[in-house]
Amino acid sequence: MSLRVLVYGATSGICHxxxxxxxxxGAGFFLVGRNAQKLAAVADDLVARGGEVLGSSSxxxxxxxQHEPVxxxxxxxxxxxxxxxxxxxxxxxxxxxxxxxxxxxxxxxDNFTSVTVVTQALAQQLALQGQGKLAVISSVAGDRGRKSNxxxxxxxxxxDAFLAGLQGRFSGTxxxxxxxxxGMTVSPMTAHMAHGxxxxxxxxxxxxxxxxxxxxxxxxxxxxxxxxxMLIIRLLPTAVVAKLPI
Amino acid sequence: MASWxxxxxxxxxxxxxxxxxxxxxxxxxxxxxxxxxxxGRSYGDSCINSQGTQLSTRQLxxxxxFDTERGILRCEAGVTLGDILQLxxxxxWFLPVVPxxxxxxxxxxxxxxxxxxxxHSAGTFGCHxxxxxxxxxxxxxxxxSLSDNAKLFAATIGGLGLTGLIVDAExxxxxxxxxxxxxxxxxxxxxxxxxxxxxxxxxxxxxVSWIDTSARQGHTTRGIFSRARHAKNGSGLSPGRSSSxxxxxxALPWSCVNRWTVGPFNRVYFWAGQRQKGTRFxxxxxxxxxxxxxAQWNRMYxxxxxxxxxxxxxxxxxxxxxxxxxxxxxxxxxxxFLVVLKEFGDRRSPGMLSFPRPGLTLALDFPNRGQTTxxxxxxxxxxxxxxxxAVYPAKDARMSPDMFASAYPAVExxxxxxxxxxxxxxxxxxxxxx
Numbered sequence: 001m002s003l004r005v006l007v008y009g010a011t012s013g014i015c016h017x018x019x020x021x022x023x024x025x026g027a028g029f030f031l032v033g034r035n036a037q038k039l040a041a042v043a044d045d046l047v048a049r050g051g052e053v054l055g056s057s058s059x060x061x062x063x064x065x066q067h068e069p070v071x072x073x074x075x076x077x078x079x080x081x082x083x084x085x086x087x088x089x090x091x092x093x094x095x096x097x098x099x100x101x102x103x104x105x106x107x108x109x110d111n112f113t114s115v116t117v118v119t120q121a122l123a124q125q126l127a128l129q130g131q132g133k134l135a136v137i138s139s140v141a142g143d144r145g146r147k148s149n150x151x152x153x154x155x156x157x158x159x160d161a162f163l164a165g166l167q168g169r170f171s172g173t174x175x176x177x178x179x180x181x182x183g184m185t186v187s188p189m190t191a192h193m194a195h196g197x198x199x200x201x202x203x204x205x206x207x208x209x210x211x212x213x214x215x216x217x218x219x220x221x222x223x224x225x226x227x228x229x230m231l232i233i234r235l236l237p238t239a240v241v242a243k244l245p246i
Numbered sequence: 247m248a249s250w251x252x253x254x255x256x257x258x259x260x261x262x263x264x265x266x267x268x269x270x271x272x273x274x275x276x277x278x279x280x281x282x283x284x285x286g287r288s289y290g291d292s293c294i295n296s297q298g299t300q301l302s303t304r305q306l307x308x309x310x311x312f313d314t315e316r317g318i319l320r321c322e323a324g325v326t327l328g329d330i331l332q333l334x335x336x337x338x339w340f341l342p343v344v345p346x347x348x349x350x351x352x353x354x355x356x357x358x359x360x361x362x363x364x365x366h367s368a369g370t371f372g373c374h375x376x377x378x379x380x381x382x383x384x385x386x387x388x389x390x391s392l393s394d395n396a397k398l399f400a401a402t403i404g405g406l407g408l409t410g411l412i413v414d415a416e417x418x419x420x421x422x423x424x425x426x427x428x429x430x431x432x433x434x435x436x437x438x439x440x441x442x443x444x445x446x447x448x449x450x451x452x453x454v455s456w457i458d459t460s461a462r463q464g465h466t467t468r469g470i471f472s473r474a475r476h477a478k479n480g481s482g483l484s485p486g487r488s489s490s491x492x493x494x495x496x497a498l499p500w501s502c503v504n505r506w507t508v509g510p511f512n513r514v515y516f517w518a519g520q521r522q523k524g525t526r527f528x529x530x531x532x533x534x535x536x537x538x539x540x541a542q543w544n545r546m547y548x549x550x551x552x553x554x555x556x557x558x559x560x561x562x563x564x565x566x567x568x569x570x571x572x573x574x575x576x577x578x579x580x581x582x583f584l585v586v587l588k589e590f591g592d593r594r595s596p597g598m599l600s601f602p603r604p605g606l607t608l609a610l611d612f613p614n615r616g617q618t619t620x621x622x623x624x625x626x627x628x629x630x631x632x633x634x635x636a637v638y639p640a641k642d643a644r645m646s647p648d649m650f651a652s653a654y655p656a657v658e659x660x661x662x663x664x665x666x667x668x669x670x671x672x673x674x675x676x677x678x679x680x
Contacts, residue, residue, distance in 0.1 A: 013305070037268055046322070048309035049333060151498055 009088025013187030017206035023051030176216030252551035284351030290643030323353030331372035366591030372403035381542035383667030404597030418539030424480030470519035501613035
């Protein structure tokens with residue numbers, strides 16, 4: 001039977017690349033995003049590739065009361081969830097968050113609060129089903145607080161802790177929680193930044209992410225060399241990290 | 247941002263990523279202009295808007311609709327032909343026309359009205375475009391086809407991106423029963439033998455010839471004629487690799503393609519080609535896209551880049567002109583590695599500025615050795631112009647305004663369809679006051 005996939009943040013560049021691979025396998029989707037027009041463009045693409053879009057919903061993820069009814073609607077359309085993928089997020093300018101509490105709060109709401117609220121609700125659904133994959137796109141930015149992006153990094157560090165806890169909660173069950181940590185990736189979210197040697201494209205990392213979800217890998221770095229880079233960065237003394245231009 | 251020939255060109259002022267097909271065009275300063283940029287596979291300056299705004303279409307790579315029953319595909323213009331083949335081959339479809347690289351975008355294939363080894367049977371890529379949507383600088387989004395906005399459609403096919411941004415297009419596909427090709431190779435000596443092979447291969451869908459320009463003076467031109475068709479009983483519908491096998495990591499200061507390397511290479515290539523007798527079956531990728539297996543192969547020509555030269559010679563003057571061109575190549579001592587000879591057919595493209603026309607087309611390439619190379623190509627232009635032929639804009643970086651005007655008489659009606667806010671380094675060059 002084809003997989004039933006529920007996606008938050010379906011219009012994100014990385015997420016769409018992963019969804020293309022599920023579409024080719026004939027998966028059925030329920031797509032959730034913030035912008036209906038963009039969501040429709042992604043839905044067309046997935047259908048043309050052989051997927052089936054069984055429903056979609058677009059709303060402001062800070063509309064907290066919406067999450068539960070939308071997930072309930074998705075479950076009703078899909079029947080059950082085989083794969084839940086939470087991929088929404090925004091990348092704020094670090095300097096802007098330093099001078100604006102509103103920007104800091106928006107960053108927390110977009111990247112931490114709405115992600116954990118949605119993930120908690122999805123975890124509850126998978127617990128009811130007794131099986132399924134729950135994958136969340138975090139980031140290498142959460143591995144160590146650094147001056148260049150600590151506001152965003154803190155949200156991702158929070159997600160890491162949240163997912164590690166969920167992995168403990170579901171150990172010994174048929175539910176797998178997958179923490180996906182992309183490095184620097186060329187996408188609409190990062191189009192304004194200069195792209196150097198360590199940058200990947202969404203197409204480069206999508207096959208690995210797709211595999212990690214299917215296998216239920218607890219923590220997947222995309223590409224894999226970020227595991228080593230971030231290990232080194234985590235081991236550096238605080239005084240050294242403070243001096244580095246990162 | 248560069249073109250495939252890697253020649254030194256002035257950089258664009260800015261590059262703006264297009265993320266969604268429904269987005270409006272960005273604000274533009276009075277003196278600025280737009281030009282789409284896809285995979286940068288044009289060789290010269292036709293894909294570069296020096297000092298202007300470049301609209302990158304790499305994120306416009308979504309499909310819109312795929313009718314798997316009738317073989318009709320509609321998708322955004324930044325989708326590459328390679329991405330399309332990955333999708334459609336397993337479902338028993340193929341692109342009706344493919345150029346020598348699959349790493350080109352749909353928008354680029356239309357804007358250059360590219361051709362392939364089946365020009366004699368299928369015409370150009372533009373012959374298979376059902377409709378396209380443009381985004382003009384005045385904010386309008388005209389849908390263009392043979393029946394809607396027909397003049398704008400004709401100007402956009404082969405229009406070098408100057409009629410507005412091609413946002414998406416709908417194309418007809420070709421049914422296949424296998425991903426394999428049935429291929430035959432035959433060695434030939436002299437242009438008469440080539441002509442004879444061309445004539446007797448008219449019922450093969452794909453024909454192309456490679457010629458050895460490094461053969462010593464006084465010897466007749468030799469080459470390998472290959473012809474192919476989609477295999478009827480080949481095995482499977484595997485789409486093949488989506489990326490290259492290896493990559494040239496950087497360009498050396500000098501060209502690795504020179505007379506010391508090309509001569510031996512050509513002798514080995516000719517010998518190997520001539521040994522393959524009879525019919526063989528091969529996957530479509532090595533047949534259509536042999537160079538795609540090496541990413542960034544253009545770096546082999548060194549940091550100064552290289553010139554491509556492709557011309558078409560009309561039937562009445564072709565044999566003499568080809569002989570004159572090949573004589574000049576040999577006399578120059580400049581080595582050309584990828585020499586391709588092909589007979590164009592008479593199927594007309596809707597495109598006003600399309601390059602292909604009945605006759606013989608010859609493609610050559612030369613490492614950039616500054617004025618020496620430019621003088622050689624100028625001498626080619628004189629031969630082509632005398633023969634009533636044309637040079638291909640997608641591969642050009644140096645033809646004169648006169649040369650362009652003489653080969654593209656439709657440019658006057660084309661100008662009426664131009665978007666006033668779109669331009670390119672190529673266009674400003676060939677429109678410079680004569």
